[in-house]
Amino acid sequence: MSFKVVIDQEGCTQCGLCYSDECPEVFVEGPDGTSEIASKYQEGSPDNGNVPDDLKECVQKAVDVCPVSVISISS
Numbered sequence: 001m002s003f004k005v006v007i008d009q010e011g012c013t014q015c016g017l018c019y020s021d022e023c024p025e026v027f028v029e030g031p032d033g034t035s036e037i038a039s040k041y042q043e044g045s046p047d048n049g050n051v052p053d054d055l056k057e058c059v060q061k062a063v064d065v066c067p068v069s070v071i072s073i074s075s
């Protein structure tokens with residue numbers, strides 16, 4: 001099973017916590033420092049992903065740590 005992850009990239013402050021610290025398996029640094037979904041999990045665009053359930057804990061940590069709350073999860 002998998003779940004959906006969306007990054008509101010316009011709100012991302014490029015702090016790097018999601019891709020450098022909490023969940024580099026799923027989040028990567030884009031060209032200008034904005035967070036993107038790793039290419040293997042992307043669905044159509046860099047701000048949209050479909051991620052296997054075994055990475056949910058890691059993504060949830062990124063959701064919790066993001067200082068501007070721009071990462072969201074849905075099933």
Ligand code: SF4
Binds near residue numbers: 014
């Ligand atoms: S933690 Fe949030 S603000 Fe920081 S890089 Fe990731 S998405 Fe952007």
